[in-house]
Amino acid sequence: MKFQAIKGVRDILPPESALWNHVEQAAREVFRTYGYGEIRTPEFELARLFEHSVGDETDIVTKELYSWIDSPKVNRALRRVRAKAIAAAYRAIHNDPAVREELIKEMEAGAFDTLNEVNRISLRPEATASVVRAYIEHGMQARPGNVKLYYLGPMFRRERPQKGRYRQFYQIGAELLGPSDHPALDAEVIEMLLAFFARVNLQGANLYINSIGDRNCRPAYVERLRGELQKVRDKLGADSQRRIETNPLRVLDSKLPEEQPIIDTLPHIADHLCDACREHYTELKRQLALRKIEYEENWRLVRGLDYYMRTTFEITAPGLGSQNAVCGGGRYDGLVELLGGPAATKGIGFAIGTDRLMLSLQDAGTAEACGLQVFLAWFGAATYPAAVDLARKLREHHLSVELPAQEMKFGKSLSLADRLGARFAVIVGEDELAAGQFTVKRLADGDQRKLAEADLLDYLTKSRTA
Ligand code: AMP
Numbered sequence: 001m002k003f004q005a006i007k008g009v010r011d012i013l014p015p016e017s018a019l020w021n022h023v024e025q026a027a028r029e030v031f032r033t034y035g036y037g038e039i040r041t042p043e044f045e046l047a048r049l050f051e052h053s054v055g056d057e058t059d060i061v062t063k064e065l066y067s068w069i070d071s072p073k074v075n076r077a078l079r080r081v082r083a084k085a086i087a088a089a090y091r092a093i094h095n096d097p098a099v100r101e102e103l104i105k106e107m108e109a110g111a112f113d114t115l116n117e118v119n120r121i122s123l124r125p126e127a128t129a130s131v132v133r134a135y136i137e138h139g140m141q142a143r144p145g146n147v148k149l150y151y152l153g154p155m156f157r158r159e160r161p162q163k164g165r166y167r168q169f170y171q172i173g174a175e176l177l178g179p180s181d182h183p184a185l186d187a188e189v190i191e192m193l194l195a196f197f198a199r200v201n202l203q204g205a206n207l208y209i210n211s212i213g214d215r216n217c218r219p220a221y222v223e224r225l226r227g228e229l230q231k232v233r234d235k236l237g238a239d240s241q242r243r244i245e246t247n248p249l250r251v252l253d254s255k256l257p258e259e260q261p262i263i264d265t266l267p268h269i270a271d272h273l274c275d276a277c278r279e280h281y282t283e284l285k286r287q288l289a290l291r292k293i294e295y296e297e298n299w300r301l302v303r304g305l306d307y308y309m310r311t312t313f314e315i316t317a318p319g320l321g322s323q324n325a326v327c328g329g330g331r332y333d334g335l336v337e338l339l340g341g342p343a344a345t346k347g348i349g350f351a352i353g354t355d356r357l358m359l360s361l362q363d364a365g366t367a368e369a370c371g372l373q374v375f376l377a378w379f380g381a382a383t384y385p386a387a388v389d390l391a392r393k394l395r396e397h398h399l400s401v402e403l404p405a406q407e408m409k410f411g412k413s414l415s416l417a418d419r420l421g422a423r424f425a426v427i428v429g430e431d432e433l434a435a436g437q438f439t440v441k442r443l444a445d446g447d448q449r450k451l452a453e454a455d456l457l458d459y460l461t462k463s464r465t466a
Contacts, residue, residue, distance in 0.1 A: 008159070008167030015371055019358060023200050024152050027172045027352075030196040031150045034188070036174055039149040041130035043156075047120040053129040053307055053339060057246040064157040066123040074119060077111030123156035128307075128332065128349055129339070131175045136341035146178030146185070152354075164323035164356045172357075175349035181333055183280055186311045187287035189348055193315070193327060194293060196352075202360060204318040205326070207294065210269075210301040211281035212249070214309045215334065217274035222248055224267055232262050252300040255322070268299045280310055307332040311348065317360040326360060327352040373464060374401045375417030378428040379410065387428045390438070390453070394426075397461050418443055424460065 005011060012020060028038070047067045054060050069075055081103050088096035106112065124130055131149055134140075140147045152172050159165055176189055190207065197205050213221060225248045233241055236259060240251045252263060273281065288295055295313075303312045312330035320326070329350025336345040374394055378387035384407075391403040402420060404413065417425045427439040437450045440459065451459055 006167075008161035010166065016358070016362075018371070019361065020354070023354065023357065023361070024172065026199045027150070027152065027196055030192065030199050031174060034148070034192045034195075036148040036150045036192075039131055039134060039151050040153070041124075041127060041134050041151065043154065044121050044123050045130055045133065046117065047122040048117050049129050049133055049339070050122055050125060053132070053335060054125065055247075055307070060125045060157060064159055065125060066156050066158060068121055069115065069119050070121045071114045071119040074112055074115045077106040077109075081106060125157045126155055126351060127151050127153070127171065127173055128175060128335070128347075128351070131349075132177070132335050132339050132341065132347065135177055135345075136336065136339060140177070141342050141345055146176050146180070148174070148176050150174040162323070164320050164353070164359055166355060170354035171351040172354050173349060173351035175347060177336065177345055177347045179344055179346065181280070181310070181331065181346040181348075183284040183311070184287050186284050186331060186348055187291055187293070189329070189350065190288065190313060191291050191293060193329070193350055193352070197315070200357070200361065202317055202326075202357065206296065206316050207313060208298040208301050208316070209284070209288075209295050209311065209313045210298055211273060211277055211284075211310050212302055212308060212312055212330075213269055213273050213277045217272060217277055218269070218309070221267070221269050221272040224272065225249065225251075228266055235259075235262055249302040252302050263300070270297075270299055277310055284311055303328060303330055307335040307338065309333055313350070315352075317357070319360045319362075320356055323356060325353070326356045371400070372402055372420050372422040373399045373424060374460060375413070375420060375422035375425045376401055376403045376428065377408070377410070377413040377417065377425055378404070379407065380430045381407065383428045383430060383433055386433055390426070390428065393453075393457065394460065397457055399460055399464060414441075423463070426456070426460075 047065065050065060051061050056062070069078075081099065084102045085096075085099045088099050131151065135147060135149075150173065153170065154168050155171050156168055158167055161167060174189065174192070176185055178185075190209075194205075194207070212218060226244055229236070229240075229244045229248055229251060233244060236244075236251070237254075237256050240254055240256070240259060243250045251259075252266070254260075254263065270281075285295075298314075301312050301314055302308075303314075308330040310331045310333070313328070314325050315327040316324040317326045318324075327350055329348070331346070331348045333346040335347055337343040376387055376391050376394075378384055387403060391401045394401045402417075402422065404416075408416070414425055422443060425441045425443060427441070429439075432438055432450075435450075437452055438456050439448060439450050440456060441448045442463075449459075
């Protein structure tokens with residue numbers, strides 16, 4: 001039987017994975033300079049955590065969570081009932097009382113007694129909820145100053161796969177949790193994000209910002225929006241019609257061309273912010289200007305997750321087609337309290353879609369070669385021990401080395417070095433050994449020299465950084 005990766009997930013192979021490592025390393029370095037430490041949370045949590053924080057009405061929770069019942073006893077009972085149901089279907093007997101009886105029998109036998117909230121598990125669709133859960137669980141509010149955390153890793157959403165949208169995708173994110181909601185914190189988080197994008201040389205990124213108010217002013221705006229949407233209900237698509245009731249803000253996210261002229265006429269939240277939110281937003285813009293950060297305001301930027309408030313932001317990058325958001329973020333002051341933590345803790349954070357960032361970097365042709373540095377060609381069985389020895393020393397000097405396990409012909413060996421993309425071929429032959437020297441050939445231009453071991457190490461390590 002031949003296996004393939006399932007729909008919507010994929011393998012990341014070398015040399016592309018080298019670029020991933022490079023980008024993730026850049027994130028670690030930049031975030032460290034802003035005082036962030038790494039947090040590693042589990043990749044699965046109670047389903048309830050995500051339902052409660054991300055929101056029961058969001059697409060992520062209603063359609064995209066990968067969840068299962070983590071109880072062998074319940075699952076066995078379900079399998080037994082299912083087997084009966086299938087057998088019943090085969091016999092073309094509808095409403096087979098046998099299945100119902102079987103179910104009742106299992107219930108009476110206590111098969112479902114262990115089915116409760118702790119049995120329902122989900123793969124994480126995002127990490128903010130987990131970070132906040134961990135913050136509360138470990139009493140991190142007792143730590144001095146703001147708690148600044150970053151994470152890297154896979155997220156899971158059962159979305160319709162397309163370019164830049166996968167069912168297992170990766171995020172690099174950061175969260176700042178603490179007692180203050182000062183806009184300078186929002187601006188610094190955005191500054192850090194842009195510093196990271198500059199470090200990995202992402203070209204053509206655009207920053208969009210908005211304020212979506214808080215629990216004082218947003219409800220009135222949402223009602224107003226709902227009222228306006230109800231007037232034009234007939235002209236909207238099925239998704240937007242549904243959202244009039246469930247989450248009218250999400251209508252502003254719509255990309256349907258026929259809905260755009262209608263959306264253009266809807267009220268803007270900026271005109272409905274309370275004084276505190278308006279001041280927060282004005283100060284955010286001042287703080288961004290202070291940092292010479294360019295941005296565009298986008299009143300339709302509402303974010304898909306329920307827990308955001310006030311500041312929201314998004315970064316788009318070229319080369320991604322319709323999925324052009326590489327990063328989304330915002331303030332979520334109520335989330336810690338919602339998950340049972342101290343009400344005084346405020347939060348702001350972002351998540352970068354690593355897959356999309358990679359697509360954009362590759363698109364811009366900035367993918368750098370992180371490949372092989374030295375191909376070590378040896379000739380004559382007696383030279384092999386010396387070759388093994390030299391390979392180890394080169395690797396100790398952080399050089400990547402390919403050492404053939406078996407002797408190869410000279411021409412073949414240089415051709416393989418070339419095809420592997422090695423920068424240098426080092427030749428270990430009997431003559432070289434006798435003379436205490438190695439021949440090193442730069443494959444790009446054929447430059448060739450003979451060097452003693454110490455000089456060879458020096459030459460190759462210098463050229464590694466060149
Ligand atoms: P969100 O957690 O929805 O705010 O998403 C943050 C970022 O993650 C987005 O801007 C995307 O870059 C990325 N992202 C979200 N969903 C996917 C997905 N299914 N596949 C790839 N990237 C995604």
